[in-house]
Amino acid sequence: MWGLLASPGFEAVTARHEAGLAGFAYGAPLSAGSRWWDGLEPAESADFTSESGRRTFAVIDLAVRPARRGQGLGRRLMDELLAGRREERATLATAPDEHEIQSMYRRWGWRHVGRTPGRPGET
Ligand SMILES: CC(C)(COP(=O)(O)OP(=O)(O)OC[C@H]1O[C@@H](n2cnc3c(N)ncnc32)[C@H](O)[C@@H]1OP(=O)(O)O)[C@@H](O)C(=O)NCCC(=O)NCCS
DSSP: HHHHHHHHTTTEEEEEETTEEEEEEEEOOOOOOOTTTTTOOOOHHHHHHOOOOEEEEEEEEEEEEEGTTTHHHHHHHHHHHHHOSSSSSHHHHHOTTHHHHHHHHHHHHOOOOOOOOTTTOEE
């Protein structure tokens, strides 16, 4: 996260409830030469995976405090984060077994592209 803060185009959105943090979402554009798509299965063309630093916004994390979930905050945080971005597309990753979260993102209009290698527990 700390390295990301210095990335060009980094953006974070927060939600507050009374004095506390209720949720957040943040991300940054993929840099030119990013390894985000390395090992993608099924493989996509170089046209798809090539990054310029201005092409793809990567949503790195979205979270809402358990007591505040189910009230639309997660969706609002995501919408706010992406609204006004100038990149042509956005990407995010989940762990492969997070089926409910994957369904949620599909309902929100995200499309499954494939899997990239990682250790257990990684997205
Ligand atoms: C994923 C997360 C951010 C969603 O936050 P939220 O504020 O509950 O989101 P919303 O209220 O906007 O609801 C999101 C969707 O989940 C559904 N949902 C909410 N609470 C639910 C519950 N208790 N059971 C089942 N579905 C539920 C909603 O119906 C909604 O679906 P829809 O948009 O198609 O109607 C939150 O659950 C969270 O922080 N999870 C842990 C962190 C995490 O997994 N982040 C994603 C990393 S990739």
